[in-house]
Amino acid sequence: MAETSGAQFKTPPDWTVRVEDGVTQVMGAPKDDQGNEPGFGLLDAGSTLALTTDELATESRNNVIGDYSKIERLQDVKFGGTTFFHIRGTGENRTYDLYGALVGDIQVTVSWSFGVEMASRKQIDAWINQVMPTFKFVG
Numbered sequence: 380m381a382e383t384s385g386a387q388f389k390t391p392p393d394w395t396v397r398v399e400d401g402v403t404q405v406m407g408a409p410k411d412d413q414g415n416e417p418g419f420g421l422l423d424a425g426s427t428l429a430l431t432t433d434e435l436a437t438e439s440r441n442n443v444i445g446d447y448s449k450i451e452r453l454q455d456v457k458f459g460g461t462t463f464f465h466i467r468g469t470g471e472n473r474t475y476d477l478y479g480a481l482v483g484d485i486q487v488t489v490s491w492s493f494g495v496e497m498a499s500r501k502q503i504d505a506w507i508n509q510v511m512p513t514f515k516f517v518g
Contacts, residue, residue: 380396381396381404381405381406381420381422382404382422383402383404383422383423383424384424384425384485384487384518385424385482385485385516385517385518386422386424386482386485386487386514386515386516386518387513387514387515387516387517388406388420388422388489388510388511388513388514388515389510389513390406390509390510390513391409391509391510393409394406394407394408394409394509394510395407395416403421403422403423404421404422404423405419405420405421405422406419406420406421406422406489406510407419408493408498408506409506411497415497417493417494417497417498417506418473418474418491418492418493418494418497418498418503418506419491419492419493420489420490420491420492420507420510421489421490421491421492422487422488422489423486423487423488423489423490424485424486424487424488425485425486426484426485426486427481427484427485427486429481429486431481432455432462432463432464432479432480432481433464435464435479435480435481435486436452436464436466436479439464439466439477439479439488440452440466443466443468443475443477446470446471448468448469448470449468449469450466450467450468450475451466451467451468452464452465452466453465453466453467456478456511458478458480458511458512458513458514459512459513459514459515459516461480461482461487461514461516462480463478463479463480463487463511463514464477464478464479464480465477465478466479469495470495471495472494472495472496473492473493473494473495474491474492474493474495474500474503475490475491475492476490476491476492476503476507477489477490477491478491478511482516482518483518485516485518487514487516489510489511491503491507493506
């Protein structure tokens with residue numbers, strides 16, 4: 380399980396969960412036959428000045444870093460009864476999917492990135508959908 384500041388996501392048994400930089404929860408998708416991890420999600424949660432999910436989404440979209448083209452906001456989705464925005468972009472080498480929500484005055488974000496040559500869009504969405512629906516906030 381990945382957990383920070385009350386935000387929790389359960390990962391399937393073949394996934395890895397590790398902490399990087401002492402804070403960031405990294406949820407690694409199942410490794411391939413050569414032992415390579417095709418992608419991961421970075422869980423972050425903490426205080427925010429954003430007052431609405433739309434405000435948080437706009438701020439997040441404006442702060443996307445990287446060589447991603449066609450950054451767009453997709454339809455909001457609900458996980459664990461909480462509305463998350465969804466921003467998607469594709470770079471030359473990596474995909475980018477950012478989900479974010481406000482829970483009280485806490486922002487919860489999961490930034491997903493996968494190698495474009497390591498998985499199809501269909502497989503990436505399947506992996507993301509193994510984790511995102513497990514969202515629970517216990518803060």
